[in-house]
Amino acid sequence: MDEILEILEKDARVTPEEIARMTRKKVSDVKKKIKQYEKDGVILKYKAVINREIVKVRNEEVRALIEVNLVPQKDLGFDKIAERIYAFPEVSSCFLVSGTYDLLLIVKGRDIHTVSRFVSEKLSPMENVRGVVTHFMLKKYKEDGVMLKQKEEDRRIAISY
Amino acid sequence: MKNYISKTVDAMKPSGIRAFFDLVLGMKDVISLGVGEPDFVTPWEIREAGITSLEQGFTSYTSNKGLLKLRLAINHYLKNTFGITYSPDDQILVTVGVSEGVDLALRAIMNPGDKILIPMPSYVSYGPMTELAGGIPVYIDTRKDNFKLTPANLKRHIDHKTKGIILNYPANPTGVSYTKKELEQLKKILIGHKILCITDEIYCDLTYDFKHTAFPSLPGAKEYTLYLNGFSKSFAMTGWRVGYACGPKEIIAAMTKIHQYTIMCVPITSQMAACEGLHSSHQSVEDMKREYKRRREFVIGQLNKIGLKCHMPQGAFYAFPSVKKTGMNGLTFAQKLLSEQKVAVVPGTAFGDEYTDNIRISYATGFEKLKEALRRMEEFVNKHKN
Numbered sequence: 001m002d003e004i005l006e007i008l009e010k011d012a013r014v015t016p017e018e019i020a021r022m023t024r025k026k027v028s029d030v031k032k033k034i035k036q037y038e039k040d041g042v043i044l045k046y047k048a049v050i051n052r053e054i055v056k057v058r059n060e061e062v063r064a065l066i067e068v069n070l071v072p073q074k075d076l077g078f079d080k081i082a083e084r085i086y087a088f089p090e091v092s093s094c095f096l097v098s099g100t101y102d103l104l105l106i107v108k109g110r111d112i113h114t115v116s117r118f119v120s121e122k123l124s125p126m127e128n129v130r131g132v133v134t135h136f137m138l139k140k141y142k143e144d145g146v147m148l149k150q151k152e153e154d155r156r157i158a159i160s161y
Numbered sequence: 162m163k164n165y166i167s168k169t170v171d172a173m174k175p176s177g178i179r180a181f182f183d184l185v186l187g188m189k190d191v192i193s194l195g196v197g198e199p200d201f202v203t204p205w206e207i208r209e210a211g212i213t214s215l216e217q218g219f220t221s222y223t224s225n226k227g228l229l230k231l232r233l234a235i236n237h238y239l240k241n242t243f244g245i246t247y248s249p250d251d252q253i254l255v256t257v258g259v260s261e262g263v264d265l266a267l268r269a270i271m272n273p274g275d276k277i278l279i280p281m282p283s284y285v286s287y288g289p290m291t292e293l294a295g296g297i298p299v300y301i302d303t304r305k306d307n308f309k310l311t312p313a314n315l316k317r318h319i320d321h322k323t324k325g326i327i328l329n330y331p332a333n334p335t336g337v338s339y340t341k342k343e344l345e346q347l348k349k350i351l352i353g354h355k356i357l358c359i360t361d362e363i364y365c366d367l368t369y370d371f372k373h374t375a376f377p378s379l380p381g382a383k384e385y386t387l388y389l390n391g392f393s394k395s396f397a398m399t400g401w402r403v404g405y406a407c408g409p410k411e412i413i414a415a416m417t418k419i420h421q422y423t424i425m426c427v428p429i430t431s432q433m434a435a436c437e438g439l440h441s442s443h444q445s446v447e448d449m450k451r452e453y454k455r456r457r458e459f460v461i462g463q464l465n466k467i468g469l470k471c472h473m474p475q476g477a478f479y480a481f482p483s484v485k486k487t488g489m490n491g492l493t494f495a496q497k498l499l500s501e502q503k504v505a506v507v508p509g510t511a512f513g514d515e516y517t518d519n520i521r522i523s524y525a526t527g528f529e530k531l532k533e534a535l536r537r538m539e540e541f542v543n544k545h546k547n
Contacts, residue, residue: 006451007455021458022455022458152202154200158186160195161511
């Protein structure tokens with residue numbers, strides 16, 4: 001992967017000037033490259049990773065992992081059905097997986113009822129959906145490589161040879 | 162009270178910057194660029210191996226030389242990485258970091274009056290350890306050559322009493338390293354005089370611009386080399402204290418004699434963890450190296466931009482810029498920078514009396530902090546421009 005992407009994936013706030021310095025490239029080239037990545041949809045968006053285990057927001061959202069069994073459509077395979085499912089705003093992630101079921105969804109909702117309603121009223125009745133299993137998430141420990149705990153302090157002594 | 166202290170120890174000079182160190186340690190909310198160890202914690206697979214070994218009840222002594230499986234793994238690593246082989250039976254000794262390796266080596270070879278060459282500036286312990294072992298340190302100033310030991314400079318310092326040299330590359334505090342060609346030239350001279358090359362290659366995996374050449378891998382060099390390395394820097398394992406010495410079996414045997422009476426063996430937990438590092442952590446090492454390299458480019462670029470002249474270090478995680486332009490010496494610069502901007506750096510004089518113009522900056526610090534520290538340094542330098 002391009003080093004620019006590697007740097008931004010770790011920390012999207014690093015500026016083009018800083019990237020240029022780190023990689024010995026021209027600032028204008030870095031800027032152009034990033035623009036192109038954004039245009040091509042390689043970089044889709046920039047966002048903060050929030051530890052919701054700490055921020056006790058009112059109306060805390062609920063998340064569920066949902067296994068979905070599908071009946072594939074002729075000629076179209078799973079893609080078309082998947083699209084009908086992931087287009088729902090409640091679906092925050094959607095993967096086609098190998099194993100005993102076909103789609104793995106992460107669904108978000110305001111509370112347990114909202115998610116249940118989505119499953120029973122929207123998802124389950126869909127044509128081609130053969131069955132669903134819902135797992136409500138109880139606690140999140142790690143997400144996208146980030147461990148969700150208090151930041152580790154620097155335990156090194158401040159000065160050493 | 163009666164003076165119980167030995168004359169040798171009594172004569173040892175206390176570090177001139179101890180007071181400055183105490184000042185740093187007593188201050189809160191300092192961004193420290195003065196730390197001589199990685200900012201990464203030990204990769205999880207290594208920590209996990211240490212924990213597992215404790216759970217399984219590995220709590221005993223090991224062989225004086227170190228666990229056989231660790232010595233085998235070290236040989237395997239050296240063979241694959243640098244093309245050198247050492248017999249795990251009698252040419253490898255596991256030590257408490259490279260520090261113990263240097264100490265053992267010097268005590269094993271020194272007779273009173275023997276001289277040891279030390280290119281300067283250098284890691285703080287080489288000189289004092291040479292003295293403790295009864296030898297005479299011969300310091301070689303390298304300022305004129307961008308802190309690199311040149312063949313001509315080396316030749317000038319050799320006489321019939323020269324027994325060894327301590328060659329540290331990539332170097333603390335300068336980050337200087339040597340290409341294969343440069344090492345060949347030094348080797349010719351050293352071997353020509355039958356000088357023992359004690360090479361401290363602890364930063365070998367953090368070499369950025371060319372492939373690191375292990376000194377004993379040079380043709381003909383192996384029998385004249387005592388190779389020292391360890392896990393502290395590449396595997397971010399400073400606190401575990403594991404290093405190793407490889408060399409001619411006579412020297413390793415002599416070192417093992419001292420080691421068995423003074424240390425007995427390296428803690429078994431650390432040895433088990435180190436084994437795991439050699440088996441499975443190459444990706445972690447590679448990732449850390451890439452991160453350091455980016456920081457290096459950023460830091461050196463920024464230092465030169467704000468007027469603190471600095472050569473590009475080829476390895477380790479240190480920069481050794483000159484602060485001469487500010488009109489201050491390194492110690493004053495460090496003291497003022499600490500009190501005015503709360504950024505800690507190490508004055509160059511910590512690494513040799515002559516290095517009054519320099520400071521050592523460690524970029525083993527997260528990028529955000531590094532950026533902020535350099536911003537503060539810029540403000541500081543601008544304010545004190547004369």
